[in-house]
Amino acid sequence: MTMSTDIAVRVSEAETIAQDVKRFRFVTLDGSPLPEFSGGAHTVVTMHDGDRVRRNPYSLMGSPSDGSSYQISVLRTVDSRGGSAFMHDKVKTGSELMISRPVNLFPVDRRGRKHLLIAGGIGITPFMSMMLQLTREERPFELHYANRTAGRAAYVSHLQSAYGHRVHTYFDDKQQMLPLARLLDGQPLGTHLYVCGPSGMIDWVLKSAREAGWPDENVHSERFQAPPSGKPFTVTLARSKKTIEVAEYQSVLEAVEAAGVDAPYLCRGGACGQCETAVLSCEGTLKHNDHYLPDDEKASGKKIMICVSRIDGTNVVLDL
């Protein structure tokens, strides 16, 4: 959806802070303050790459109460569909971008008596603002931060100087293993657990927490899921009366937007449910990649989350 509430910003800093990780600072073009937000929120950055429009969600890293600028960190992904490569290669100090207002799909549960944060790699970013908020609100927390190597680990020295003994780091190349079983055992009653990182790590933490008897309400996760690629196919938009191509490295949502049709979205990662779309017919099989639809609705073949899911087949007719 072309959001009328999007904000025009200029990049005031762009800095490499770890291997393949760049930090960007945004300020508004007109100098007006940016909206305050809550820890764990993200913004969707709109990039104009020639005649292609890309939109990627990135966690806001700065202080939630500081409206003078926003900060994000971008990992250049190996199988980049173009968004992270564009941010790394084309976006410089002085570049202008459009960003959405903050959206929070990974908030702190303020009832928690303690907050146990588990980050893997670039999954540190939502915790940066979360920890600032937790500190300001004087709530107990500890961070456990795993990385493949020290060179790839962003913000480690900053975190250690800011939060001291509350920060614990683990490096794969030093055979340091995040002691998950021990962490899950013996936490005070009322502790909330938050995990963000690679999909496999999130699955491991969620499964272990459930097996250790943690209530689902106390366990929170956020995935950075890029839309998976796949074979091209066509989409017929029944209401707009258009048939469009979805390319190998394109999501249905991106193809719809490129065709000039507004579709609702928030997370662009298959989590929030905003882009749920009715499937009218499908020549092929729906490939559900989201974490939103329950299994029975996935099996029904009547709904698709167009930000991440696609089809294995020739054509799908959507109620758009």
Add this chain to the structure above:
Amino acid sequence: MGLMFKNETYRGDFTFSNSPEAIRRFPFPFHEDKYMYTVNIEPHVPGPKGSAYEFPIDIDEHYLSDMADRALVLRDDPLRCQGLPHMITAEWDLVELLMTSMARDYPEHFSLTREGDNWHWINRPMGIDQKFIFGDIATLPYRPMEYITRQCQGDFNLLDQRDGDLWMDAGIVTSQADWSLDFDVGMSFKEWHAPVPMAHEIGVFDRALKFLLNMQQGRPVRRLNWTMTINPRLDTAPETYHKWGTDRATVTPENVGNKVHLRVELQGLWRLPRSNAIVFSIRAYLIKMDELVTVPKWGRRLHRVLKSLPDPIADYKGLTRYRPTTIEWLSKYDDGAPTSPGVWPE
């Protein structure tokens, strides 16, 4: 703007009434000659000048009387205002939303000066001049939500969002249509809507909840709800049912015009920035039948809406006892002429 604040009562001698201007700006809720539950949510964007939708927070001629009635309700029953401890950030968010809206849209009555966290609030109609530190509860005479809502028309609920649901974890409710914050506090969205008939079955609450969970900052929405109230009473709470329930038995063909009121709730919803909570405002507007029929279209239409209203909805809204008398009275104002689409007077 020439807002003249009236001095009137919502209890005892019931001196509340609407000026001709207030009648014209009444948020009449029926866009057609019948009524059914829908997800009637629309963007809360500025409406026509002078209408109840002109500004996000509507202040009208009843402002001081509303605030005096709220003070009386809270004096008798402090539990009408409750906030669970984890909602304190949302309370401050509400202070910001209400103070900035009121000061921006009614500058002759309210002003707000902010220097960092040092805030200075002036409410001229109520004679209040308050300096305080935003975020420091020790610097206000009440908790933040109670402080500002003692100065703003309408009930307010703060909904925490977690576990894919909304939770009514704070609020101030003194001008309600027979529901209780003390009963509902801590409930989930479907729990507090459980008593509503028919709407669950048609999926209204599934769709509304999904919509609300994805509400975004800077994009508030609104909807209208309605019921009827005997005598212009703002506080019709379960806790005080013994004081007002019997009013329903006092309606006669002779007194319908003065006693029976259409009660419209302008409900607003905003995503709050610091807390990620949602504020749900419920502003009640009352209009007696004598006043309503001065707009011929509204008289005709309300007659038809009441006649065709499904019984379960009439029962839920508490209209059953006096509905026939009111329909009979309104029939004098319905000549059978067609009504134009939309809510506005012809």
